[in-house]
Amino acid sequence: MNQVIQNILTRRSIRGYKEEQISNTDLEIIIEAAKYAPSGGNSQSWNFTVLQNKDKLEELNNLIREAFQNMLVDDDTYSSKKSGKVAARNNEYNFYYHAPTLIIVSNDRKYSNAMADSAVALENIFLASHSIGLGSCWINQIAWFCDEPKIRKLLNACGIPENYVVCGAAAVGYSSMNEIKHTSRKKIVVNII
Ligand SMILES: Cc1cc2nc3c(=O)[nH]c(=O)nc-3n(C[C@H](O)[C@H](O)[C@H](O)COP(=O)(O)O)c2cc1C
Structure with missing residues (x-):
């Protein structure tokens, strides 16, 4: 199997990180890879906001916890949002798993491919x-709450324009997980005609 396929098949979501920061060289490689993702009409309208400042990350975590507290739920609420609301009651809750680097991907709110382009970059x-x-x-929480006034203020202060929505974010760092859970793949319908 070639290395690209091997890399795709062995990547897993990591939910525990060491404190050690990633190097600037590694960050540059990652951002360069993001920039080379495809984009609709080659628009490349995404913004990448790298948060590494611990105080800013903590501040954002507190605002996310507050947003969960204020969030109303009903039967139609997405299950991860419901479980997030419960988890955020815990003082230990940290939505980015204490990763030293959080890369926020935002895009023009009026652009119809905003989410698709941002997802391939992620x-x-x-x-x-x-x-x-x-x-x-x-990491999805900032996308859910990016227009909450206090969160929006913080994001704007980090350079994310008012007309940009957060489509998603990536926690990045050295894994502290001893064991990585191998999520099995479902039997997905694949039709070859
Ligand atoms: C759109 C999207 C949103 C996600 N949001 C979160 C999230 O907020 N927090 C989290 O821990 N994982 C999140 N995940 C990761 C998924 O839970 C994960 O990809 C899935 O369980 C499969 O596991 P794997 O990535 O290890 O293969 C998200 C994934 C996607 C594609």
Whole structure:
């Protein structure tokens, strides 16, 4: 099996990180890989915001916890949001698993391919990270709450324009997980005609 396929098949979401920061060289490799993702009409309209400042990350974590507290749930609420609300009641809750680096991917809220483009960029971030020995995980909470006034203020202060929505984020760092859970793949319908 070639190395690219091997890298795709062995990447897993990492939910525990060492404190050690990633190197600037590794960060550059990861961002370069993100930039080379495909984008609709080659628009490349995404923004990558790298948060490594511990105080800023903690501040964001507190605001996310507050947003969960204020979030109303009903039967139609996405199950991960419901479980997030419960988990966020715990003082130990940390939505980015204490990763030293959080890469926020945002895109023009009026652009119809905003999410698709950002998702392929995120996958490049995950695969590039894995290929250089770093763990990563998709983090959705900022996307859910990016228009909550206090969170929006923090994001704007980090350079994310008002007309940009957060589509997703990537926690990146050295894994502290002793055992990585191998999520099995479901029997997916594949029709070859
Ligand atoms: C759109 C999307 C949102 C996700 N959001 C989160 C998240 O907020 N937190 C998290 O721990 N994992 C999140 N994940 C990771 C999935 O839970 C994970 O990819 C899935 O369980 C399969 O595991 P694997 O990545 O190890 O193969 C997300 C994945 C995707 C594609």
